[in-house]
Structure formats: C-alpha cells, structure tokens
C-alpha cells in the first residue's frame with residue numbers, strides 16, 4: 396500500500412482556509428492520462444475474441460460477460476407466458492421512460508419492462524443538471540465544440556450535432572411534463588433559468604433543479620408513463636435474453652418475473668433497449684456511484700444478437716466520490732460543488748489541478764497525487780480533500796439553496812462542510828462506450844433500437860457533465876418514435892433463440908467456457924441466481 400499523509404497533518408496544512416493558486420505542473424494532459432487514468436493501466440483492455448467486434452479492445456471484466464453463454468434455453472421458452480406488443484422498452488430509467496411515452500403518444504401499444512421499480516436507475520440519482528445552449532452568449536456551435544473536445548475528438552459528429560440541436564426542445568418538453576428548473580432570484584420572470592458552468596465547457600449551460608435534477612426529472616417521467624394511455628408496466632421483470640427471427644432481426648425479449656419466478660415471452664415489432672450502464676461491475680476494484688441495477692445487461696444481450704459496439708475500453712471515473720467513511724465509498728459529490736467554487740487539495744495543502752478541467756483529467760490528477768504519496772489517509776481510506784469552506788463562506792445559503800444533497804451527504808458523513816473538508820477519491824461513474832446507433836437509435840440489428848447510457852459514440856471517450864441527461868431524452872424520444880413506426884417483416888408468432896444457438900457454436904469454436912452465463916442482472920454481492928440452487932450468472 397502507498398504511504399499517504401495522515402489526516403491530522405493534512406488538516407493542519409489547510410488550516411488557513413484560503414484557497415491557494417493551482418500548483419504549476421509539468422505533466423502534459425496526454426501524459427497525465429496515459430500514466431494515471433485507469434483506462435490506460437496494464438489491466439485496462441483485452442481483445443474480444445468473438446462477435447461483431449472481434450479483435451477490438453474491451454475492458455477484461457466486461458469482455459468476460461460479453462463472451463458468455465445465455466441464461467436460458469428453448470425449454471424455458473416453451474414454459475413461458477406469451478405476450479405481444481408493438482414496442483417493448485427494456486429499462487425503467489430516463490431513456491426508457493422517454494421512449495415509452497413517445498412511442499405511446501404515436502399510437503403504439505407499449506410494454507415497459509424493468510429490473511427494479513420504475514425510476515430505480517442512474518437517472519434518478521443525477522444531481523448537477525442538464526446541458527442546453529439557451530443563454531444569449533451561448534450557441535449550439537459552442538455546445539457542439541465543447542462536447543467534441545470533451546470527448547477527445549472521438550464522438551460521432553452527426554449524433555452530437557443532433558443532440559445539441561434537440562437540447563432547447565428537450566427542456567421545453569420536460570417543462571411541459573411538469574419539471575421544475577431553478578430560476579434566478581434577481582431577474583424578472585421570463586428568460587430566467589439559472590445557468591451554471593460545467594467542467595470542460597466554455598459557457599454557463601447547465602440547467603438544474605437544485606442538486607437533485609435527476610430526481611425531479613424522473614418524477615415527471617414516471618408520472619408521464621403512469622398517465623399516458625397505452626403503456627403496460629412489467630417491473631421487477633428483468634430481460635434475460637432477446638428473441639430473434641431466423642434472419643437475425645430482433646423479435647422481442649424474454650423477461651423473468653421475479654415475483655412469480657417464471658418467464659414471460661414478449662414478442663414485439665421493435666425493442667428499445669435502455670438498460671443504462673455498468674458501474675456495478677466495479678471495474679478494477681473501483682467503488683461506484685451507480686445504482687444497484689447497473690450491470691451491463693443491455694450490452695451483453697445486444698452483443699449476442701449481433702449489435703456492434705464501440706469504445707468498450709473507455710469509462711468515466713468521476714473525480715469526487717466519497718472516500719471516507721468507508722460505508723459511503725463511491726457515493727457521488729456532484730460537480731456542482733466544484734462549479735460553486737469547491738477546491739481540491741492534497742495532503743500538503745496544495746491545489747494541484749484546475750477543478751473545472753474535464754473529468755478524466757481531474758480524476759487522473761487525483762490518482763497521481765495518491766500514487767505519488769501526496770494523498771491523505773483517514774482510517775485506512777485514501778483520497779484528497781474537496782474543500783467547500785471558501786465557497787460556503789462566500790455564499791452562506793449555498794447548502795440550503797443550491798447544494799441541498801451535499802448538505803445531506805455531509806450529515807451522513809458526520810462532518811460540517813463549513814469547517815471540515817470531504818475526503819474524496821475517483822468513483823466508477825459512466826460507461827463512455829456502448830452500442831453503436833444511428834440518429835434514431837437504430838442498431839446494426841433490424842428491430843433493435845437503443846437509447847441512453849447503453850449506447851456509445853455520443854460522448855467519445857469522456858462525457859461532459861449534463862450531457863447524459865440531455866442524451867437520454869434526445870435519443871430516448873427519437874428511438875421511441877422510430878420504434879413506434881416499425882412494422883414486422885415476419886408473420887406474428889415467430890421468433891426464438893436461433894442467435895443463441897449460433898452464439899454457442901462460436902463460443903465452442905473459440906474455446907470459450909460454456910458455463911459462464913450472463914447477463915449478470917445484479918452485483919455479485921447480490922447473491923442472485925436465476926434458478927434456485929445454482930450460480931448461473933457471469934460468475935461461476
């Protein structure tokens with residue numbers, strides 16, 4: 396274990412409370428990332444051996460799940476309860492809800508299936524806000540340029556341009572659903588949305604609801620799903636496999652009803668996969684900010700059916716996860732705190748990075764401080780300080796008005812942020828890569844659409860704060876609209892597991908084990924098994 400500076404000594408080093416200037420640093424950004432960001436470490440990638448991306452780099456733990464066997468067989472299908480719909484939406488977070496509401500408004504019969512309850516998701520946990528270039532000094536071009544630059548030039552320009560153009564209308568759509576955004580206190584009503592700066596951006600473009608924007612967004616989306624006619628909910632019914640036609644197109648999905656412990660076979664003209672991210676895989680042993688259901692299920696299901704993926708070796712480690720106390724490790728402290736003036740300090744009391752650099756740069760800078768023994772050790776936990784004292788002194792009402800969640804978190808940590816800094820460490824936060832889509836969320840597999848964190852290409856290899864909440868509504872609506880228009884090329888009643896049979900032959904040819912089964916559905920410590928008495932998830 397690397398030796399760090401003891402907590403008491405580090406506290407003494409920052410006793411004055413005034414924020415020092417940022418230490419001048421000799422490491423160019425590319426070197427910093429290459430040496431300290433987890434995406435670049437020795438255990439960061441392996442080539443995939445089978446499937447549409449064979450030969451491409453993938454994180455080893457994700458590769459293990461992607462190259463696994465299905466959980467179910469033909470016999471399970473024979474025993475399943477059959478259902479039929481026009482559009483099946485898989486995932487009850489923001490992207491899924493937006494897709495379901497949009498498809499139903501176009502007259503499609505919709506089933507929305509979720510692993511947990513509707514709204515149990517990363518969306519509901521989002522804090523900082525959503526980007527939209529609505530300010531007079533801002534522009535769509537600046538939003539586009541910031542997003543391209545933030546993603547290290549690796550995002551798809553067409554997808555980014557479309558999302559950025561959608562943004563003002565997305566905000567209107569959310570307001571129409573009833574979502575409340577923070578309003579300036581010092582201006583006349585009208586054109587008064589509060590706008591904040593996010594890391595890596597050139598304009599104040601974050602719109603928010605205090606520091607629990609996702610909770611407010613999911614509140615109105617959940618209500619919209621409930622109130623919109625034509626949507627049937629199947630919650631606590633995770634998708635365990637997709638269904639295919641003989642030609643490889645998507646025909647629906649198999650759900651597992653956790654209450655009745657039985658399978659449902661849902662045939663659909665189109666499927667929208669909106670299963671979110673993969674933080675609960677705890678890649679490289681990192682803690683995570685993600686909700687309990689973020690186990691990469693959508694990636695596993697789509698890959699087996701033939702969808703193409705991208706950037707599967709690129710993840711976002713949010714700079715400010717809680718490091719102490721241990722039981723809260725990985726919990727998020729929103730970038731909103733740094734936007735409001737919180738600073739990062741090492742064990743010597745030095746400010747070692749501009750806090751509003753893109754997240755990968757700030758996370759790598761923190762990991763560097765810890766690797767070079769300028770981190771702080773408290774009760775066995777390592778990190779650096781996030782110091783909000785200066786920001787709170789300048790704005791005494793900050794916790795009550797803007798950073799409400801931060802105040803609650805401080806209480807849970809048992810500290811007073813007016814006098815004591817947080818100990819923080821990067822936390823596994825976001826899946827930058829995912830399933831390749833076109834502008835309507837269509838994938839390489841006919842009949843299969845995707846939206847939200849499960850997709851790749853929009854954020855390149857580093858997402859900016861606020862662009863995920865925008866992405867899920869922009870692409871959720873588009874995917875829902877296109878899915879509602881899909882007409883089945885096949886007679887109803889067809890569809891099965893032919894892709895699974897093909898996949899099993901590929902596994903055998905590549906010498907890959909048949910006893911590793913996925914999707915994983917729950918974190919390994921959830922001790923979940925689809926069949927009693929077995930351990931049939933990705934971990935044998």
Ligand SMILES: Cc1cc2nc3c(=O)[nH]c(=O)nc-3n(C[C@H](O)[C@H](O)[C@H](O)COP(=O)(O)OP(=O)(O)OC[C@H]3O[C@@H](n4cnc5c(N)ncnc54)[C@H](O)[C@@H]3O)c2cc1C
Pocket residue numbers: 485486487488489490491508509510511512514515516517518519520521522523524525526608609632633634635669670671672684685686688689690692693727824825846847848849860861862863864865867914916
């Ligand atoms: C703590 C936190 C704070 C964040 N803050 C911000 C922010 O301020 N601004 C911003 O832009 N972004 C933020 N993000 C990122 C953003 O919230 C997410 O990327 C986005 O909400 C993902 O939406 P989604 O609909 O794609 O996935 P989710 O919202 O995660 O929804 C996925 C749903 O799919 C379900 N599911 C998973 N597997 C299955 C299965 N096999 N069968 C059925 N259902 C399944 C899940 O249970 C879940 O309900 C934050 C993320 C976190 C974790």
